[in-house]
Amino acid sequence: MQRFEMFINGESCAPASGEWFDTENPFTDETWAQIAKGNATDVDLAVQSAHAAFSTGPWSQMSASQRGLLLHRVGDLIARDAKRLAELEVRDNGKLMAEMLGQCQYLPQWYYYFGGLADKIQGAVIPLDKKGYFNYTRNEPLGVVAAITPWNSPLLLATWKIAPALAAGCTVVIKPSEFTSASTIEFAKLFTEAGFPPGVVNVVTGFGADVGSPLVEHPLVKKITFTGADSTGRAINEAAARQFKHVSLELGGKSPNIVFEDADLEDAVNGAVSGIFAATGQTCIAGSRLLLQTSIYDTFVDKLVTLARTAKMGDPASMDTQVGPVTTRPQYQKVLSYIETATQEGATLLLGGKPGSAPECGNGWFVEPTIFGDVSNNMRIAQEEVFGPILSIIKFKDEDDAVALANDVRFGLGSGVWTKDIGRSIRVAERLQAGMVWVNSYRAVSYMSPFGGYKDSGLGRENSIDAIREYLQTKSVWINTGVKTANPFVMR
Numbered sequence: 001m002q003r004f005e006m007f008i009n010g011e012s013c014a015p016a017s018g019e020w021f022d023t024e025n026p027f028t029d030e031t032w033a034q035i036a037k038g039n040a041t042d043v044d045l046a047v048q049s050a051h052a053a054f055s056t057g058p059w060s061q062m063s064a065s066q067r068g069l070l071l072h073r074v075g076d077l078i079a080r081d082a083k084r085l086a087e088l089e090v091r092d093n094g095k096l097m098a099e100m101l102g103q104c105q106y107l108p109q110w111y112y113y114f115g116g117l118a119d120k121i122q123g124a125v126i127p128l129d130k131k132g133y134f135n136y137t138r139n140e141p142l143g144v145v146a147a148i149t150p151w152n153s154p155l156l157l158a159t160w161k162i163a164p165a166l167a168a169g170c171t172v173v174i175k176p177s178e179f180t181s182a183s184t185i186e187f188a189k190l191f192t193e194a195g196f197p198p199g200v201v202n203v204v205t206g207f208g209a210d211v212g213s214p215l216v217e218h219p220l221v222k223k224i225t226f227t228g229a230d231s232t233g234r235a236i237n238e239a240a241a242r243q244f245k246h247v248s249l250e251l252g253g254k255s256p257n258i259v260f261e262d263a264d265l266e267d268a269v270n271g272a273v274s275g276i277f278a279a280t281g282q283t284c285i286a287g288s289r290l291l292l293q294t295s296i297y298d299t300f301v302d303k304l305v306t307l308a309r310t311a312k313m314g315d316p317a318s319m320d321t322q323v324g325p326v327t328t329r330p331q332y333q334k335v336l337s338y339i340e341t342a343t344q345e346g347a348t349l350l351l352g353g354k355p356g357s358a359p360e361c362g363n364g365w366f367v368e369p370t371i372f373g374d375v376s377n378n379m380r381i382a383q384e385e386v387f388g389p390i391l392s393i394i395k396f397k398d399e400d401d402a403v404a405l406a407n408d409v410r411f412g413l414g415s416g417v418w419t420k421d422i423g424r425s426i427r428v429a430e431r432l433q434a435g436m437v438w439v440n441s442y443r444a445v446s447y448m449s450p451f452g453g454y455k456d457s458g459l460g461r462e463n464s465i466d467a468i469r470e471y472l473q474t475k476s477v478w479i480n481t482g483v484k485t486a487n488p489f490v491m492r
Contacts, residue, residue, distance in 0.1 A: 002033040004181060006042060006205055007188040009049035010198030015206075016041040023182060026094030026325040027316055029363040033092075035181045038206035040214040043173075046202040050144045050171040051220045053199030059171065064119035071115030071166060073194040075108035081190065082107070085155060087317075088183040093151055094325040094364065096316045099279060103156045110159045110447045110463075114167035117468055121168065126476075130492065132483030139472040141169030142246055143222035146215045148236070150228045151177035151327050152282045152387075154184050160451070160462040161225045161248075162201065168471035170223065173202045175215055177228075179328045181205045208232070213239070222246060223471060227284070230385075230411075230456050237459075248460030248470050250284065252385045253413030253453060255434065256406035257287030257442060260399075261295045263418035267440060269303045272391070275416060275442040277311055277369045280324050281389040282331075284457075285414035287442055289375075289382055290393045291402055297395055301373060305351050308369050308391075314360035325356075325364035326388060332365035335388030339370060342381040347372040347392070377405050385411065399424065407433045412454030416442045435461075 003020065005012040015036040022031040036042075053059045059067075078085070082104040089100040123137040147161040154176055165172050176184040184203055191201040204211050216224055216239050223246040226236050230251040240247045257275045259268045275287025292300050316324035326332040339353050350373045356366025367389055375382050375392040382392045396402040406415060415434040419425055429437040435453040438444060445451060445463070452461035460470050483492075 001031070004033060004035050004185045004205070006036045006038055006046075007185055007201075007203040008042070008046045009202065010192050010196075012189075015039070016045075021178070021206075023092060023179065024329070025091055026327050027362060027364040029365065033182055035178070035205050038204045038211045040210070042204050042206070043211055043214040043218060046173045046204045047144055047215070047218045047220050049199035050173050050202055053197055054141070054143055054171040057199055058197040059200050064121065064169070067166065067169065068115040068118035070194055070196055071111045071118065071163065074190055074196070075111030075115065077190040077194055078104065078111065078187075079108045085183055085187060088186060089154060089180075090316050092182045093154065093180045093327045094316050095153070095279060095282075095327070096321055096324050098319050098321070103153060107155060107159050110163040113447045114163040114468065117465065118167040121468065121472065123474075132481050133492075134479040134481055136477050138475045138477065140475055142471055142473055143170060144220050145170045145172045145223045145225060145471065146218075146221045147172055147174045148212060148215070148224070148226040148228065149174065149176050149184070151180040152279065152284075154180045155187055157227050158184055158187070160467070164462075164467040165223075165225070165471045166200065168468050170471050171200045173204060173215060173221070175204055175206075175211055178205070178207050216240060217243070219243065224248070225460075225470070226250070228252075233458065246470070248462070249458040250413075250452060250462065251456060251458040252284045252387070253286075253411040253434075253457050254289060254383065254385055254409045255285055255287050255411070255414040255416070256289045256291050256432075257416040258291040258396075258402050258406060258418065258428070259293065259296065259300060260402070260417075260419040260421070260424065261293040262420045264420065264440070265296065265300060265303060268418040269300065269307055271416060271418060271440075271442040272304055273307055273311075276391045277308060277323060277389050278443065280326060280367075282327060282387055283443070285436070285443055286387070287414070287416055288386060288391060289406075289409075290391055291396050291405055292393060293402070294395050294397055301350065301393065305371060308351055308371060311369050313356050313358060313366055313368070315362070323366075323369060323389065325361075325366050329365060331387060332367065335367050335386060335390065338381055338384075338386045338388070338390060339367075342372050342375075342379065342390070342392075345379045345381070346374070347379060347381065348374040350393075352389070377408055383409055399428065403428060403431045407431075410456040413452075413457035414438070414443075
C-alpha cells in the first residue's frame, strides 16, 4: 500500500498524529493508497514555515525576476512529468485520462504566464493636487496564502491559485480535498526540484475539521483562496471576516446553456453534451440547465438524446472512454438521490436515470448520462448544483423569457448562448448575471482570461492579470520634498 506524506518546509513528513486514512479508486472501488491525516499541529508547522519563508527566508530577498524564473522552471518540470501526474489524477479521482493528460500538459502555461507577470507588477506616481510632495504606490504581496482545493480537478485548480500567488511574492499552504490528495503531494515536490526555497509551497492533508478550520483561522494566514461548495465557502468567508483576511471564493454554479431557434443545431447539440456530460458533470461550470426555445424543442431533444446515448462509459484510464465514474462515494449517492427527486417533482426522464451497470463499468461509481425534460425552473434539479451527469431541459418563448429563466437562480458562474444573430449574442451576454458567457461554444478556459462568478458563485477572479491582483495590497508612499509644517494641528 503506497503512502503519501505531507510536504512541509521543502520536505516530506509524516503526520504529527501518526495516523493515516485510505483513498479509493472510483473505478475499482478499492483502496489504493494511504494519506497522512493532519491536524492543527501540522497546520501550524506548515504556516510557520510559509511565514518564515515570506518574511525572512531567501524567498523574501529574491527579485521579482528571480521568482519569475523559478516559475518558468517548475513549468518545465510539470511538462516533463505531465503523464505521471495525469495517471495519479485518474487513479485518485476517476476523471478521464484524455482530459487529465490534456490538463496536465496545459498546466505549464500558467507558470510561464505568471512567471512573466512577476516582474511586471507596477505601482504608479500620483500627480497630486498638493505642492511639495512626491507620492507613489507599491503593490506588495499579502503574505501566507491558504489554498483549499476540491476533488474534481486537483492540479488545475491548485495551479489557478499557486501560480499567481507565487508570482505576487506570497507563500502558500495547500489543503487538497481528502478524497484526492495524492497528486497534489507529488506535484509540490516539483517546486523544490525547481529551486524554490523551503517553505514557499507546503501541503497539509486531512479533513476539514482537523486541517481546514485551523488553516483558515491561523493568525499568520493573510489570504484564503477556496474552490468548492457554497456552504463551505460561506463558512470560510465568515471565519475569515473575524480576522479581516482577504478571501477569494469559487463556489460553483447552475449554469444556463441557452439555444435559440436560429442556432446551428448540430453545434449546439455538441455544446450541450460537452457542457454537462464531459467530466461526468463534475465541473463548476457545467451547463446543467439547457434552455431551449419552444419552436426547436422536439427536434433538438431528439438529436440530443441520440448523441448522448452513444457516450462510452468505462475505465477512465482508457483514452476512448467518454464518461467516467463519479469521484467520491458520497457524491455518487447524492447524484442518484437527485434523480429520484426529479422524478418525484414531475420531470420526464428522457435518458439514463440509474447507476451504470454495463460490464465495462466494473465496480465503479457510475451514473448513466441522464436527461430530464419538462423541467420547470423552480424544481430542485433546476436550482441546486447536482455536480453529476444530470441535464435539466427547460423551454422558453423568447429572448426576454430566456434571460429571465437564466438569471432566476442564486448562482452566476458560467452561461452559454447559441445563436447566429450577433446582435442577440451581445444583448444576451450583457443581460446574463454570470462571470463567463460563451457564445456558440462552451467550457473553454485559458490562463489569459478571468474566471469567476456573480452572486452565490463566489468572490474574486482566477486566471489572467486579474488573478495576481487578488494576492497584492497597495501601499501609498508620501515624501515631503521641502514643505515646512506651518500648523501641526491641521491636516496637510
